[in-house]
Amino acid sequence: MPRETTPTTAGASKFRRYPPTTNRSLQVMSAADEWLLAWAAERIGPNDNPLVVHDRFGAVALSLPQPVRFLATFHSQEEALRRNSGTRPSPPIYTVFDALDPVRRAVLRVPKSLELWEIYLAALAAAATPETEAAAGFMTRHFTPRMLDIAGRYAGQVKQSTARKKARLLLLSDFHPPEGGGARALRKFIGYAGREYQQYYGVFSADHIDYATQWLLEQWAVHPELRELNPATILDLACGNGIIGGELLRRYPQAVLTATDDSLLAVESARLNLPAERSTVRYNHTLDALGDDSQDQVVTNPPFHFGHENNIEVSLGLFRQAHRVLRPGGHLVVVANRHLNYAVHLGGIYREVRELAVNDKFVIYRCLV
Numbered sequence: 001m002p003r004e005t006t007p008t009t010a011g012a013s014k015f016r017r018y019p020p021t022t023n024r025s026l027q028v029m030s031a032a033d034e035w036l037l038a039w040a041a042e043r044i045g046p047n048d049n050p051l052v053v054h055d056r057f058g059a060v061a062l063s064l065p066q067p068v069r070f071l072a073t074f075h076s077q078e079e080a081l082r083r084n085s086g087t088r089p090s091p092p093i094y095t096v097f098d099a100l101d102p103v104r105r106a107v108l109r110v111p112k113s114l115e116l117w118e119i120y121l122a123a124l125a126a127a128a129t130p131e132t133e134a135a136a137g138f139m140t141r142h143f144t145p146r147m148l149d150i151a152g153r154y155a156g157q158v159k160q161s162t163a164r165k166k167a168r169l170l171l172l173s174d175f176h177p178p179e180g181g182g183a184r185a186l187r188k189f190i191g192y193a194g195r196e197y198q199q200y201y202g203v204f205s206a207d208h209i210d211y212a213t214q215w216l217l218e219q220w221a222v223h224p225e226l227r228e229l230n231p232a233t234i235l236d237l238a239c240g241n242g243i244i245g246g247e248l249l250r251r252y253p254q255a256v257l258t259a260t261d262d263s264l265l266a267v268e269s270a271r272l273n274l275p276a277e278r279s280t281v282r283y284n285h286t287l288d289a290l291g292d293d294s295q296d297q298v299v300t301n302p303p304f305h306f307g308h309e310n311n312i313e314v315s316l317g318l319f320r321q322a323h324r325v326l327r328p329g330g331h332l333v334v335v336a337n338r339h340l341n342y343a344v345h346l347g348g349i350y351r352e353v354r355e356l357a358v359n360d361k362f363v364i365y366r367c368l369v
């Protein structure tokens with residue numbers, strides 16, 4: 001069990017969140033990260049080359065004194081790590097799909113998505129040795145017994161530390177090889193309109209197609225303004241498993257699709273679902289790779305939840321970038337929760353914002369360039 005003293009995290013102030021936020025209550029490091037650093041100071045040797053997992057801004061990885069390996073599942077996380085590395089070389093970045101050299105020590109943050117938690121554990125267990133020890137940090141208020149159940153599928157020993165500043169660690173050892181293989185085996189089928197969409201664990205909307213997305217697709221079949229559209233180039237922005245783009249390709253047999261997402265698991269899922277000859281799926285958190293005026297239509301169910309945080313700033317940035325890639329006369333279609341009141345923000349970017357449909361939870365906007 002780690003001592004209740006921690007190395008100083010005063011250095012945390014030198015790290016920045018990326019994407020940046022104006023919300024000053026959102027921190028770059030938490031008490032769970034401090035607890036992980038305390039464990040690491042005691043349990044990780046100078047030559048252990050630990051694996052750091054789900055460290056959103058790289059602050060834990062870059063606070064450790066020894067060289068580390070960084071496991072990333074988000075494109076923006078890779079960018080955060082590079083930016084926070086400053087003039088130091090950035091640690092090597094791996095994904096859950098890479099074959100890792102044996103891991104003796106690992107530090108993880110437990111993600112909100114317990115499917116993602118399982119993907120991380122499967123990747124770690126696939127690279128574990130009999131000596132492997134790992135600590136996984138979380139805020140006590142986020143604890144659920146399912147964290148333990150899932151950890152028990154991959155590690156014979158799962159202990160909880162005491163709470164410190166409302167944070168705890170799960171201490172894991174005695175790993176066994178994952179049944180059915182590593183992260184690639186953790187995928188499932190989700191039905192929609194008689195078709196099956198595949199997705200890896202940890203992709204948005206775990207058990208069914210998101211209700212806002214379902215409603216958008218229903219409206220596309222009946223709403224006069226949506227039915228009239230006939231785009232040749234479509235961007236599915238924040239595509240998840242690719243459901244929106246996939247359904248629109250069926251509706252527009254001549255169209256070609258670009259799909260982007262910040263989540264590697266989403267992108268790899270969309271690649272399983274979208275026809276390769278008509279679509280390009282990009283792992284990216286920006287639209288920088290797409291040309292100005294290159295799209296007839298952008299469609300999005302934009303991100304709002306980031307783990308335990310809610311924030312619309314990323315979506316507002318994506319709306320601005322969508323405007324740049326749309327050709328004159330092109331349009332953006334957004335489905336979102338009503339309470340987010342995106343119309344105000346969209347009105348500051350687009351020539352015209354039309355509210356096409358609204359129900360008790362969701363709203364659909366069409367925004368003209």
Ligand SMILES: C[S@@+](CC[C@H](N)C(=O)[O-])C[C@H]1O[C@@H](n2cnc3c(N)ncnc32)[C@H](O)[C@@H]1O
Pocket residue numbers: 076204205209210213237238239240241242243244260261262263266284285286300301302303304314318
């Ligand atoms: C509300 S979900 C929608 C997913 C999918 N389109 C659907 O309808 O099921 C939002 C998606 O945005 C992704 N995301 C978050 N930040 C992003 C960014 N900067 N660029 C692209 N996608 C992002 C998340 O990974 C998530 O898959």
